[in-house]
Amino acid sequence: MAEMQLHVGSTAALPKAQFDTILARLREKGWQTVGPQIRDDAVVYAPVTTLADMPQGFTSEENTGQYRVVKSGNARYFDITPGAQSWKQFFFPPRLSLFTARKNGDWKMRNVSEPSPRIAMIGVRPCEIAAINVQDLAFLREDFTDPVYRNRRKNAFIVAVNCLHPGGTCFCDSMGTGPKAAGNFDLALTELDDVFILEVGSESGKDILSGLTLQPADASLLQKAEQGLAAAREKMGRRMDIRDLPDLILKNLDHPEWAAVAKRCMSCASCTLVCPTCFCWDTQDHTSLSGNETERERVWDSCFNPGYSYQAGGNTRPNTRSRYRQWLSHKLGTWKEQYGVLGCVGCGRCITWCPVKIDITEEIAALRKEARS
Amino acid sequence: MGSVPVTASMLCSMPIFSDLTDQHLGVIAAITAIQPFSEGQELFHEGDARGFLYIVLEGRVALEMHIPNRGRLRILTVEPQEVLGWSSVLEVTSKRTVTACAVCSGKILAIDAAKLHQACEKDPVLGYAVMHHVANVIAGRLLATRLQLLDMFSQPSSEAPHG
Amino acid sequence: MTTPIATHRPAAASAEELLAPSLAEVAEFQPEIENIATIWLRFKDPALRKSYTFQPGQFNMLYLPGYGEAAISICSDLKNLDRIGHTVRYTGNVTRAISRLKIGDTVGVRGPFGTHWPIEQLEGKDIILAAGGIGLPPLRPVINHIIQNRAKYGKVILLYGARSPADLLYTPQFEEWRKADIDVQVTVDRADDTWKGQVGVVSMLFYHFRLNAANTAVMTCGPEIMIRFVVFEALARRVPLDRIFVSLERNMKCGQGSCGHCQIGPFFICKDGPVFPFSALEPYFSVEEF
Numbered sequence: 001m002a003e004m005q006l007h008v009g010s011t012a013a014l015p016k017a018q019f020d021t022i023l024a025r026l027r028e029k030g031w032q033t034v035g036p037q038i039r040d041d042a043v044v045y046a047p048v049t050t051l052a053d054m055p056q057g058f059t060s061e062e063n064t065g066q067y068r069v070v071k072s073g074n075a076r077y078f079d080i081t082p083g084a085q086s087w088k089q090f091f092f093p094p095r096l097s098l099f100t101a102r103k104n105g106d107w108k109m110r111n112v113s114e115p116s117p118r119i120a121m122i123g124v125r126p127c128e129i130a131a132i133n134v135q136d137l138a139f140l141r142e143d144f145t146d147p148v149y150r151n152r153r154k155n156a157f158i159v160a161v162n163c164l165h166p167g168g169t170c171f172c173d174s175m176g177t178g179p180k181a182a183g184n185f186d187l188a189l190t191e192l193d194d195v196f197i198l199e200v201g202s203e204s205g206k207d208i209l210s211g212l213t214l215q216p217a218d219a220s221l222l223q224k225a226e227q228g229l230a231a232a233r234e235k236m237g238r239r240m241d242i243r244d245l246p247d248l249i250l251k252n253l254d255h256p257e258w259a260a261v262a263k264r265c266m267s268c269a270s271c272t273l274v275c276p277t278c279f280c281w282d283t284q285d286h287t288s289l290s291g292n293e294t295e296r297e298r299v300w301d302s303c304f305n306p307g308y309s310y311q312a313g314g315n316t317r318p319n320t321r322s323r324y325r326q327w328l329s330h331k332l333g334t335w336k337e338q339y340g341v342l343g344c345v346g347c348g349r350c351i352t353w354c355p356v357k358i359d360i361t362e363e364i365a366a367l368r369k370e371a372r373s
Numbered sequence: 374m375g376s377v378p379v380t381a382s383m384l385c386s387m388p389i390f391s392d393l394t395d396q397h398l399g400v401i402a403a404i405t406a407i408q409p410f411s412e413g414q415e416l417f418h419e420g421d422a423r424g425f426l427y428i429v430l431e432g433r434v435a436l437e438m439h440i441p442n443r444g445r446l447r448i449l450t451v452e453p454q455e456v457l458g459w460s461s462v463l464e465v466t467s468k469r470t471v472t473a474c475a476v477c478s479g480k481i482l483a484i485d486a487a488k489l490h491q492a493c494e495k496d497p498v499l500g501y502a503v504m505h506h507v508a509n510v511i512a513g514r515l516l517a518t519r520l521q522l523l524d525m526f527s528q529p530s531s532e533a534p535h536g
Numbered sequence: 537m538t539t540p541i542a543t544h545r546p547a548a549a550s551a552e553e554l555l556a557p558s559l560a561e562v563a564e565f566q567p568e569i570e571n572i573a574t575i576w577l578r579f580k581d582p583a584l585r586k587s588y589t590f591q592p593g594q595f596n597m598l599y600l601p602g603y604g605e606a607a608i609s610i611c612s613d614l615k616n617l618d619r620i621g622h623t624v625r626y627t628g629n630v631t632r633a634i635s636r637l638k639i640g641d642t643v644g645v646r647g648p649f650g651t652h653w654p655i656e657q658l659e660g661k662d663i664i665l666a667a668g669g670i671g672l673p674p675l676r677p678v679i680n681h682i683i684q685n686r687a688k689y690g691k692v693i694l695l696y697g698a699r700s701p702a703d704l705l706y707t708p709q710f711e712e713w714r715k716a717d718i719d720v721q722v723t724v725d726r727a728d729d730t731w732k733g734q735v736g737v738v739s740m741l742f743y744h745f746r747l748n749a750a751n752t753a754v755m756t757c758g759p760e761i762m763i764r765f766v767v768f769e770a771l772a773r774r775v776p777l778d779r780i781f782v783s784l785e786r787n788m789k790c791g792q793g794s795c796g797h798c799q800i801g802p803f804f805i806c807k808d809g810p811v812f813p814f815s816a817l818e819p820y821f822s823v824e825e826f
Contacts, residue, residue, distance in 0.1 A: 098555055098556065099555075099556050101601045101602075103601065106642060107559065107601045107642040109556065109557070109559065109644070111556050138794070139794070141793075143792075143793070143807065144792040144793060144794060144807075146794060147555070250801075250819070253823045253826060254823070279794075279796065280795060280796035280797070281789075281790075281794070281795045281796070282789060282795065282797075283604070283605065283789055283790075283795075285602065285603065285604045287602040287603075291602050294601055294602040301795070301796070301797070303796065308787070308797060309786070309787055309797070310787060311785065311786060311787040312625070312627035312628055312631075313627075313759070316786065316787075316825065316826075317825055317826075318825065319825070321825075322824075322825035322826070325826075326799075326826075329801075330799065334799075334801050334802035337802035338802050338804075
C-alpha cells in the first residue's frame with residue numbers, strides 16, 4: 001500500500017506496535033519522554049520509554065475527596081484520567097533557583113541559567129492542553145515573559161490523548177475544553193481497542209512521523225472514535241453551567257455561601273497545588289549563617305496561605321472565607337478580565353483531591369441560589 | 374470686650390447662612406456680635422453653662438479636654454466658617470463638653486444661645502433651619518471623631534506568618 | 537483593562553534581567569523621623585545611571601542580599617536621576633536591614649514598576665493631593681513636577697495628615713512648597729503640647745475649602761482607610777470618579793504581574809497599579825477583605 005502523505009490535520013491509523021517507534025525517535029532527537037505511570041496507587045508523570053510503561057488495563061475512579069486506581073478489565077493503555085500531578089511542573093517548576101550572590105568585600109551576583117530540558121509529554125489530555133494554553137497567557141505576555149517558562153515551553157513536544165472515558169469529577173465538556181483536543185498539540189491519539197487514531201497537529205509532529213508507513217484512518221474507525229467521544233460527553237462526572245460567569249461570582253461577593261464553604265475549607269492549599277492553571281509563586285532567600293552567601297529561589301505559592309496577602313499593616317485576607325472567595329472569584333471570575341478566558345479547564349482535580357470534599361461545581365450552583373444579578 | 378454688632382447684610386454673605394431668609398437673618402443678627410480673641414484665650418471652659426453658639430471667622434480654636442493625670446488633650450481644631458459650641462442649643466449637653474482655647478488670635482461670631490432658642494420656639498421654620506445646621510455640624514464632628522478613634526496610622530506589631 | 541494609565545517599563549536587554557536585580561550602592565542615608573529614613577541609591581553600572589528613569593508614583597523592588605526584597609515607592613526628583621530616592625519605614629526584616637545600611641553598601645534594584653500619577657494629562661486642572669503618613673513620599677515627585685511647571689496647573693492644595701506632629705514627613709520642605717504657590721494644609725490625629733496647627737483626620741480638611749468639581753482632580757495615597765474617606769469626601773463634592781486617583785499597596789513580590797500576590801479583583805497592583813483611577817477600583821474597593 002502506498003505511503004500516506006502526511007500534513008498538519010491528517011489522520012492516520014497507528015498500530016499500537018508502532019507507538020514505541022515514535023517514542024524512540026523523540027528520544028533520538030533529544031527529548032525526554034514523560035508520560036503517565038502508576039506509582040503508589042496513583043497516576044504520576046514520570047519518564048517512560050515504551051508503551052508498556054503506560055498504565056495498561058487500569059482506570060481511575062474519582063469523586064469528592066476520593067481517588068482510586070482500579071483494573072479496567074480491558075487492555076487499553078489510556079483509560080486512566082490525570083492524577084494529582086499536572087504538566088505545569090515541567091514548564092513552571094515547583095522550585096527554581098533564580099540567582100546566587102556571594103559577598104567577598106562586595107556582593108557579586110550570579111544568575112543561575114541551566115539549559116532548558118526538552119520534554120516530550122506523552123498522554124496529555126485535552127483539558128491539560130487547555131490548561132497549558134491558560135498558563136501560556138499568564139507566563140508569555142507582551143509586557144513580561146517568564147524566561148524559564150518560555151524556553152521549556154518552546155522545547156516541548158506534546159502527544160495528546162483524547163478522552164473516551166472521562167473521570168468521576170471531570171467536566172471538560174461544560175468548560176469547552178474536551179473531551180477532544182482541538183489543537184495546540186504536535187500529535188493527538190484516540191485509543192480504540194486495537195489501534196490508535198493519530199492526528200497530526202504541527203510540523204514537528206509531522207517530522208517525527210517521516211518515513212513511517214501509515215495508513216489513513218478509515219471511515220469506520222473515525223466513526224467509532226466520534227461515537228466514543230459523543231458517549232464521553234454524556235458520561236462526564238460533573239457539569240457546570242458557565243453561561244453566567246464571571247458575573248455570577250463578581251456580583252455576589254457577599255453571598256452567604258462564602259461563609260458556609262469557609263466552615264469546611266481547611267485552607268490546606270491542595271486545590272491550588274493540583275490545579276493545572278494555578279500560577280502563583282513566592283520568592284525565598286536562603287542565606288548562610290555567615291550571611292555572606294545567599295540564594296534566591298522561586299517556589300510555588302497559594303492564595304490560601306496566610307502569608308500570601310500579608311503586608312506591613314496586617315493581612316488583607318485574614319480568614320478562610322476571604323481566601324476561598326479569592327481563589328474561586330479569581331479562577332472562575334476575574335481571570336476572564338485578566339486573560340480573556342476563565343481559569344478553570346474542568347479537569348476535576350480540585351474536587352478529587354479536596355480532603356473535605358468541597359466541589360466547585362456545587363459551589364457555583366450554590367451561588368446561583370439567592371444570587372443577585 | 375470689643376464686640377461689634379452685626380447686621381443681616383454681614384451675615385448673608387456667609388455660606389453657613391445661605392439658606393436663611395432675610396427676615397431670619399435679621400432675627401439672628403440682632404442677637405449676634407463679632408468678638409475678637411487673642412492667642413491662648415479660653416472662649417469657654419469644660420463644664421460651663423451654655424452661653425453662645427460660635428462661628429469662627431478668622432484664626433483657629435482648639436477643642437480640649439482635661440484628663441486627670443494626663444492633663445489637657447487637644448482633640449480637634451476649628452477653622453474659619455466652622456461652628457463652635459453646638460452644645461449650647463441642645464438640652465442633653467447642658468454644660469460644655471470641651472474647653473475652647475484659641476490657638477492664635479482671630480475673630481469669632483457669637484450668637485446668644487438662650488435668645489436663639491427663644492426665637493426658634495417662636496418661629497418653627499427658623500427653628501428647623503437652625504437645628505438642621507446644628508445636626509450637620511454634629512454629624513461631621515461624629516465622623517471626624519470616629520475616624521480619629523480608628524487611629525488609622527497605627528501599625529499592628531504582628532510578624533509575618535510562615536507558609 | 538479599564539485603567540487608562542500607560543505603563544513605563546524599563547527596556548531590559550533580555551527577559552532574564554527582569555528577574556535579577558541590578559546592583560546599586562547607597563549614596564546617601566538620610567534619617568527622616570523615628571523609624572523612617574530616605575536612602576539614595578546610585579547604580580554601579582554607568583550606563584544604567586544614564587538610562588534609568590521613572591514616572592511619579594512608580595516603585596522599585598529593593599533587594600537586600602540575604603534578606604529579601606521590599607517594594608518601595610520612588611520619592612525623588614526627576615530632574616536629578618543620578619541618585620534615586622526611596623523613603624522607607626522599618627516594618628519587617630528587609631526594611632530593618634535597610635535601616636542598618638551604610639554609605640557604599642550594595643542594594644539590588646529591580647524596576648521601575650507600575651502605573652504613574654497622570655499629572656501630565658491634568659494640565660489646566662486644580663489639583664488636590666491628599667496624603668497620610670508614609671503616603672506622602674509617592675506624591676513628592678508629583679509636587680516637584682508641579683513646582684517645575686506651576687503655570688500649567690490651577691489651584692494646587694496638599695492635604696497632609698499624620699498620627700502626631702512627630703510623624704510628619706518632609707516638614708522642612710513645606711515652606712518651599714508654599715512659596716511655589718501650593719496651599720499646604722497639615723493636620724495631625726493627636727497633638728502634642730507644642731502643636732499650633734490643625735488637629736483632626738486628613739479627610740476632614742475637605743471641609744475647609746471649596747472646590748470646583750468640574751475642574752478638579754484628586755490624587756491620594758496613604759492607609760487604605762484614609763483613602764476610603766478621602767474618596768468619600770471627594771465624591772460628596774462631586775469630583776468625577778475617573779478624576780480621583782488612588783495609589784494602593786498590597787504584598788508585592790515580583791513587580792511584574794506574574795506571582796499573583798498583589799491582586800485586588802482583576803488588577804495586579806504592581807502592573808495595573810499602584811495608581812488607579814477610582815472608577816476602575818470602585819466595584820472591588822469597598823468589598824470587605826477582598
